[in-house]
Amino acid sequence: MLVITRREAEEIVIGDPKDPIGVVRIASIKGDRVRVALEFPRDVPxxxxxxxxxxxxxxxxxxxxxxxxxxxxx
Structure with a gap:
């Protein structure tokens, strides 16, 4: 398992950086709650x-x- 530290609004690229499968973005952090935005093609469950x-x-x-x-x- 890869563990990565990110701050609010920072992103993680999944797959080839030139043509990523998707992107994970830290949308917001409020207390102990973290909102994560996932940008993937609709055909990826x-x-x-x-x-x-x-x-x-x-x-x-x-x-x-x-x-x-x-x-x-x-």
Missing amino acids: VHRREVAQDIVDRGDRQEAGDTDIAGRIG
């Missing part, structure tokens, strides 16, 4: 960790359900 985990969990349950149904049919 970007999720908060808890949302990403929910998506994975739902997918795992659906796959398990599909397997159970296939087992009952076959």
